Amino acid sequence: RADPPISAVGVALPAAVDPAGRVTAWPGRPAWTGLDVGARLRALFPGAAVRWADDGDVAALAEAERAGARSAVYLGVGTGVGGGAVLDGRPLHGCEAGHLVVDRSARDERCDCGRFGCVQAAASGPAILRRAARLRGSPVPFSGLRDGLADGARWAAAALEPAWDALAAAVTGLGELLRPEIAVIGGGVTAGLPGFTEAVAERVAGYARPGHAPPSVRPAALGALSSLHGALLLAEREEARSDRTG
Structure with a gap:
């Protein structure tokens, strides 16, 4: 458990993911097709604002x-x-x-x-x-x-x-x-x-x-490291959005 707790997580994925967070295509990892990335991330980081996007x-x-x-x-x-x-x-x-x-x-x-x-x-x-x-x-x-x-x-x-x-x-x-x-x-x-x-x-x-x-x-x-920096931006923006919406 992180101390202080993680408030936001951004993830860059080389996969096609639908708006609900489910992988629709991942040529490099076909076995992951259908995986609910959103649910997995929320389970790993309870209470954190979570966002994911294509790495490009x-x-x-x-x-x-x-x-x-x-x-x-x-x-x-x-x-x-x-x-x-x-x-x-x-x-x-x-x-x-x-x-x-x-x-x-x-x-x-x-x-x-x-x-x-x-x-x-x-x-x-x-x-x-x-x-x-x-x-x-x-x-x-x-x-x-x-x-x-x-x-x-x-x-x-x-x-x-x-x-x-x-x-x-x-x-x-x-x-x-x-x-x-x-x-x-x-x-x-x-x-x-x-x-x-x-x-x-x-x-x-x-x-x-x-x-x-x-x-x-x-x-x-x-x-x-462009994608890594982009994932951090996602996390920062999601945290700011969560703070605004309360």
């Missing part, structure tokens, strides 16, 4: 707040590609940016969702490493990819180019729809590869059309 949504929220932006899109590159958007300071719930179809001709990598051509199918960490292994002819750990990129190895850049292209296409499409002030590229893969965000930004600039500036592309100010 809360990462976008945290990065927007850190940047002082009222609107933002976020793409987090790790074991998958999560994403979210913030408009007028509020998360745009259900924005699955990692599942935007950006390559209709793709047939080499199938996304976890079952489709070909998703951003995640091209840009997730595992997809990048599989591509690197095919190009190099042997398994490539993440550290090997990082070293290869630093050494200027052609296979390393070639493994990353489809990821950069997919992310740039996603940022461009989201920019046309939402007109965000900033586009943030985060996640563990991004944080571990110097120059990753700059490569995406260069491609986004190449997609710009006359009279319409693309969003400012930047690395995550919170590094690989």
Whole structure:
């Protein structure tokens, strides 16, 4: 039991959760489909204000707040590609940016969702490493990819180019729809590869059309912890709301 007692809890989930708190889809943990996350959290933290949200949504929220932006899109590159958007300071719930179809001709990598051509199918960490292994002819750990990129190895850049292209296409499409002030590229893969965000930004600039500036592309100010900071924001906001409603 915590002393002092926990007053609010925020949780970031890489899953689709309905408003009642039940998991409707979680490709990485299919056995958790149907789990009542809300009830479990309330049982774990009795008396606390509890709130949960998609990890991409809360990462976008945290990065927007850190940047002082009222609107933002976020793409987090790790074991998958999560994403979210913030408009007028509020998360745009259900924005699955990692599942935007950006390559209709793709047939080499199938996304976890079952489709070909998703951003995640091209840009997730595992997809990048599989591509690197095919190009190099042997398994490539993440550290090997990082070293290869630093050494200027052609296979390393070639493994990353489809990821950069997919992310740039996603940022461009989201920019046309939402007109965000900033586009943030985060996640563990991004944080571990110097120059990753700059490569995406260069491609986004190449997609710009006359009279319409693309969003400012930047690395995550919170590094690989954007979702964690976003969960804390959720907890703070839920606590404030509970205090107002009594």
